[in-house]
Amino acid sequence: MTGPAVRCPACGRALFTVDEPAWPARVPSPASPARGEPEPAGRLLLRVAEAAEVLAISRSSLYQLMSAGEVRTVRLGRTVRIPRQELERLADPFRTT
Numbered sequence: 001m002t003g004p005a006v007r008c009p010a011c012g013r014a015l016f017t018v019d020e021p022a023w024p025a026r027v028p029s030p031a032s033p034a035r036g037e038p039e040p041a042g043r044l045l046l047r048v049a050e051a052a053e054v055l056a057i058s059r060s061s062l063y064q065l066m067s068a069g070e071v072r073t074v075r076l077g078r079t080v081r082i083p084r085q086e087l088e089r090l091a092d093p094f095r096t097t
Helices: 048-055 059-067 084-091
Strands: 002-007 014-019 074-076 079-083
Touching (some): 048 079, 048 084
Antiparallel strands (some): 002 014
16 A cells, blocks of 8 residues: 655655555554553552652652651562552542541
8 A cells, every 4th residue: 555655845846655564553552551461440459660650750759758657568579569459549548548
């Protein structure tokens, strides 16, 4: 399938044609996770970067909260995960549960 011709701006002669693919290239949407993992909204434990994004704060701010003991974490070997419930608790400080 041949697409439109690119023309010379001076004389209008066709310089070359642009080949269009037979089907559109698959481009992941910005909302979809990169490696086929489930969305962060569906997981119970989040990475630090994901949790910071959910809270709309920087990673370094979240690390400071973690080192101050204001955010509880779960360690799985060398990895650190933050429970979704902990993010909900942080986001709503007036909640009684």
